[in-house]
Amino acid sequence: MKYWNSRLRNTEEYLPGEQPGNIDEFIKLNTNENPFPPSKAVLEALRGACDESLRRYPDPLSREVREIFASQNDLSPENVFIGNGSDEIFTLILRGLVEQDGLAAFPYPSYALYYTLAQVNGIAYDRVPLRADFTYDMGAFLNKKYNLVIVANPNNPTGTWCEIGDIESFLKKFKGLLVVDEAYVDFYNNTAIGLVKKYDNIIVTRSFSKSYSLAGLRIGVAAAHPDIIRGLMIIKDSYNVNRLSLAGARAALLDQKSFRSSLQMVVSNKEYLEERLAGMGFTVVPSQANFVFVRHPQVQSEELYRKLKENKILVRYYKGPVQGDYVRISVGTMMEIKALCKTLESVL
DSSP, X not given: OTTOXXXXXXXXXXXXXXXXXXXXXXXXXXXXXXXXXXXXXXXXXXXXXXXXXXXXXXXXXXXXXXXXXXXXXXXXXXXXXXXXXXXXXXXXXXXXXXXXXXXXXXXXXXXXXXXXHHHHTTOEEEEEEOOTTSOOOGGGGGSSOOSEEEEESSOTTTOOOOOHHHHHHHHHHOOSEEEEEOTTGGXXXXXXXXXXXXXXXXXXXXXXXXXXXXXXXXXEEEEOOHHHHXXXXXXXXXXXXXXXXXXXXXXXXXXXXXXXXXXXXXXXXXXXXXXXXXXXXXEEEOOSSSEEEEEBTTBXXXXXXXXXXXXXXXXXXXXXXXXXXXXXXXXXXXXXXXXXXXXXXXXX
């Protein structure tokens, strides 16, 4: 720590889901990855991109992917930014769209990386609690003069969501910048992206990691007013998205048939998982994502997490108030879900 600056020394480290070296020995239900592989069209595009062109830099403006995404969402390419995952986009927002003496607000419990990135960028922030049922009280974000609010919709790790009408009502009163993180929105399509053309103080972010099965390529999208997009273009790394990621993103966007098929399978598996867990006595928080947030009245959640890990099944356990009472379980294949349920019955 000899050369760490004060921000780094005071930052709470974000810990991603476990990735054991012997991961193939586990049923991995802890990081919300899509259990189904990328489409054949995407894999063919990636193989085709592995040629001598790799000696060239990628398109620094990600023009083709921006154009396709814009066309599919009734936007202009000037409304779209492509990032190295949504996490890069959050970093750029905190670095360039909030003054150093500004104040941000994030929900709790929610995606803990928001808190870490704010600390790294020297931005003060509040954690605004969700309601007891884990739904959003958007009015709570109006109690102070916040310069930036980020809400995940659906929220991670709870899976709960905010209706778009409530988001628009909030925007009519809020004077700061609202970021709606839609990493999981594709599973139920409760999207705020239509508000981008009506309001200049909203950014909607998307991810290819969940619904498109491309977590390994690190592709994120931001949709916003052109002035915001120009700002993100200025402060991003010069070549922030590599050639393979752009090829994969393009193919994924164009292969909507495979995309919709994957979504349907995930949603079907999630609903089956919810039924099985409820039948075992779990409290299951309503979810519009590819995971469920649950607890059991007779077994501590941390103990449940450890017992499952002993049986080579990984789920996500978060320490801390409220969230420490639950575990988050990603939706897997039907075979993985049945193995999980069999183990849970044994543990219970």
